[in-house]
Amino acid sequence: MFAGLFKRHHKMCKALPCSRVHRWLGLTVLIMILITGLSYVVTVNAVATQGYQIKTLQGQLADLKEVNKKMEVASANLQSLKTIAESLPKDGFITVERLEYLAANPAEVGVAVK
Amino acid sequence: MSLSQPTLQLTNRLYLVRLVFFIFLLVVVYKLGSLQILHYDFYSALASRQHDILSKLIPERGQIFVQDSTTSGKIYPVAVNRPLKLLFAVPREIQDAGAAARLLEPILKIPAADLESVLSKKNDPYEPLQHALPDEVAEQIQALNLSGLYLTPEITRYYPEGQTFAQILGFLGYVKDRQAGQYGVEQQWEKVLAGQPGKLKSEKDASGNLIGVGEMDMEPSVNGSDLVLTIDKNVQFKACAVLDQAVLKHGAAAGSLIILDPSSGAIRALCNTPSFDPNDYKATTDLSSFANAAVEEAYEPGSVFKPITMAAALDKGKVTPETTYTDTGQVVVGSHIIKNSDNKAHGLQTMTNVLENSLNTGAVFAMRQAGSKDFTNYVQRFGFGQATGLELPHEHAGNIKALRQPSEINFVTASFGQGITVTPLQLAAAYGAIANQGRLFKPYLVEEIRYPGGKVEKFNGETVRQVIKPAVAATLSAMMVNVVEKGHGKRAGVPGYYVAGKTGTAQVAIPGGGGYDPNKTIGSFAGFAPVDKPKFVMVVKIKEPKDVVFAESSAAPLFGEVAKYLLEYYQVPPEREVK
Numbered sequence: 001m002f003a004g005l006f007k008r009h010h011k012m013c014k015a016l017p018c019s020r021v022h023r024w025l026g027l028t029v030l031i032m033i034l035i036t037g038l039s040y041v042v043t044v045n046a047v048a049t050q051g052y053q054i055k056t057l058q059g060q061l062a063d064l065k066e067v068n069k070k071m072e073v074a075s076a077n078l079q080s081l082k083t084i085a086e087s088l089p090k091d092g093f094i095t096v097e098r099l100e101y102l103a104a105n106p107a108e109v110g111v112a113v114k
Numbered sequence: 115m116s117l118s119q120p121t122l123q124l125t126n127r128l129y130l131v132r133l134v135f136f137i138f139l140l141v142v143v144y145k146l147g148s149l150q151i152l153h154y155d156f157y158s159a160l161a162s163r164q165h166d167i168l169s170k171l172i173p174e175r176g177q178i179f180v181q182d183s184t185t186s187g188k189i190y191p192v193a194v195n196r197p198l199k200l201l202f203a204v205p206r207e208i209q210d211a212g213a214a215a216r217l218l219e220p221i222l223k224i225p226a227a228d229l230e231s232v233l234s235k236k237n238d239p240y241e242p243l244q245h246a247l248p249d250e251v252a253e254q255i256q257a258l259n260l261s262g263l264y265l266t267p268e269i270t271r272y273y274p275e276g277q278t279f280a281q282i283l284g285f286l287g288y289v290k291d292r293q294a295g296q297y298g299v300e301q302q303w304e305k306v307l308a309g310q311p312g313k314l315k316s317e318k319d320a321s322g323n324l325i326g327v328g329e330m331d332m333e334p335s336v337n338g339s340d341l342v343l344t345i346d347k348n349v350q351f352k353a354c355a356v357l358d359q360a361v362l363k364h365g366a367a368a369g370s371l372i373i374l375d376p377s378s379g380a381i382r383a384l385c386n387t388p389s390f391d392p393n394d395y396k397a398t399t400d401l402s403s404f405a406n407a408a409v410e411e412a413y414e415p416g417s418v419f420k421p422i423t424m425a426a427a428l429d430k431g432k433v434t435p436e437t438t439y440t441d442t443g444q445v446v447v448g449s450h451i452i453k454n455s456d457n458k459a460h461g462l463q464t465m466t467n468v469l470e471n472s473l474n475t476g477a478v479f480a481m482r483q484a485g486s487k488d489f490t491n492y493v494q495r496f497g498f499g500q501a502t503g504l505e506l507p508h509e510h511a512g513n514i515k516a517l518r519q520p521s522e523i524n525f526v527t528a529s530f531g532q533g534i535t536v537t538p539l540q541l542a543a544a545y546g547a548i549a550n551q552g553r554l555f556k557p558y559l560v561e562e563i564r565y566p567g568g569k570v571e572k573f574n575g576e577t578v579r580q581v582i583k584p585a586v587a588a589t590l591s592a593m594m595v596n597v598v599e600k601g602h603g604k605r606a607g608v609p610g611y612y613v614a615g616k617t618g619t620a621q622v623a624i625p626g627g628g629g630y631d632p633n634k635t636i637g638s639f640a641g642f643a644p645v646d647k648p649k650f651v652m653v654v655k656i657k658e659p660k661d662v663v664f665a666e667s668s669a670a671p672l673f674g675e676v677a678k679y680l681l682e683y684y685q686v687p688p689e690r691e692v693k
């Protein structure tokens with residue numbers, strides 16, 4: 001590869017004065033370095049920005065999970081028989097005193113399906 | 115052509131500059147090589163401390179659920195994870211420990227002097243102050259805006275039903291600074307509930323936060339699995355409430371109650387009194403209340419064991435319900451005289467009468483008919499003297515060692531439930547076998563394990579063995595109905611239904627030997643209903659009631675009240691006209 005580059009350089013030097021060839025080469029390399037450096041900076045910046053966005057979203061997710069957990073606990077509390085038993089008198093429920101089972105002829109009993 | 119003097123001097127100076135640069139270059143190369151190659155490990159570690167985070171990923175603990183037979187398929191949480199806050203201090207950042215302590219005292223309810231001694235440790239980088247702070251309290255502390263105090267999220271365990279399920283669940287406590295289940299399901303199923311912690315190694319930025327798109331080496335945590343128990347929450351609530359009332363009414367030392375489904379061995383309720391509040395287990399002063407007496411405490415059952423003796427004699431074909439013997443009121447065994455509990459002689463009695471009148475002499479007769487060896491065999495086949503394998507810790511196997519000693523008095527006393535010890539759980543399983551056509555099921559408590567990935571593992575009843583023939587089970591059940599209809603178990607009956615059962619009033623041995631305490635008894639009732647297709651088997655035990663002596667006045671009414679509730683709850687229509 002380097003032999004090929006050297007040959008090209010030698011050919012260019014034959015066509016043009018060597019000092020001008022060197023100047024153009026140096027300028028090209030410099031521009032390429034600048035472009036590469038700039039694109040690297042832009043890429044890294046974009047990635048870092050996304051990283052912060054991800055971090056923000058992760059924080060929001062954690063907050064939502066915590067809120068969800070608290071609501072689950074509140075729901076469990078409301079469903080607990082301990083809570084329900086305490087609220088029964090306030091809600092006007094009374095104890096069932098007597099049960100009566102009705103003797104029905106199965107042929108006469110219809111069951112609504114919908 | 116030779117160079118002029120000035121040109122030569124310039125050339126030499128140029129050589130010197132080149133030499134200096136070359137030497138400088140050599141030094142730089144050497145230094146780079148030294149830093150990056152020779153001392154690579156040291157600087158890499160230094161950079162890692164600065165740039166890397168290595169954190170443990172804490173898994174979420176599995177929750178525990180119970181069922182409600184009135185809402186098919188729906189489950190209810192009885193142990194959940196609740197996000198709260200941990201307050202910790204970095205004492206070296208606190209400027210005025212005394213002032214901070216005085217401000218925190220009314221909020222944390224900890225004396226200022228104690229707080230100040232913790233906050234004034236200047237070289238201390240971390241001191242936890244209080245766990246499980248609710249949001250309201252955390253907000254009050256945040257409003258103080260004190261330096262060196264931090265709040266961090268903390269997950270704690272919460273039991274919405276409080277004491278009702280405490281004996282089954284246990285609680286989540288600490289073992290050597292690590293959270294671990296203590297007692298009950300929390301302890302027995304610790305590995306399933308706890309999950310597995312993970313690890314995360316990543317890079318952090320200057321403010322100490324994780325770089326989301328940086329290099330990451332992660333071993334994810336595995337959350338714990340949820341458990342669904344066989345317990346019916348309504349049955350548990352009602353049964354425990356009635357047990358508490360009964361123990362209070364009789365001034366008893368303790369009480370236990372177990373209800374299981376005889377067709378599968380599933381435990382529907384398990385209660386003990388006294389109990390404790392798992393949400394505040396540290397406030398418990400009586401440590402014995404942590405123990406699950408229904409499973410861990412073996413006792414001499416007394417007459418409630420007589421159906422087991424009768425089952426052996428019936429199954430061997432040695433007696434029938436009409437087989438008679440003459441009750442003289444006592445049986446002499448060597449130097450021992452065994453009497454009936456009422457000290458009476460009842461004359462000609464059938465085997466059914468033996469259970470109705472709870473005759474010790476009749477139990478001895480039945481045992482002798484079966485033969486001591488076969489009697490022992492049946493006792494073992496009913497599951498006594500060995501743990502049932504229920505998924506709770508510290509299960510007691512009971513003690514039937516007396517039956518392995520060739521002494522007739524041991525078999526005689528065992529025939530009416532003295533001289534051997536059993537647990538209420540073993541009694542429930544054995545009576546379950548009688549109710550279930552002679553087939554013994556292994557009691558179980560966990561119906562499902564729900565893994566984090568969605569997989570569900572279900573457990574069903576496991577048959578242990580056929581203990582007695584189905585016809586014998588039916589015969590014995592009918593004899594036990596007579597106990598409730600005509601015998602000592604009348605108060606266990608439910609109008610309109612045929613309830614089978616047996617009372618037991620056992621004496622309590624004096625600790626350290628020396629016979630039985632004349633002032634103490636343990637009243638039990640074991641039974642099932644309705645006798646045709648039993649929906650439940652229940653064992654109740656009242657320990658040392660103060661106002662009554664016999665189980666027919668303590669355990670039997672308790673059984674009757676819960677049995678009435680269960681028959682209505684399971685919507686079992688009456689089997690006969692209610693008079």
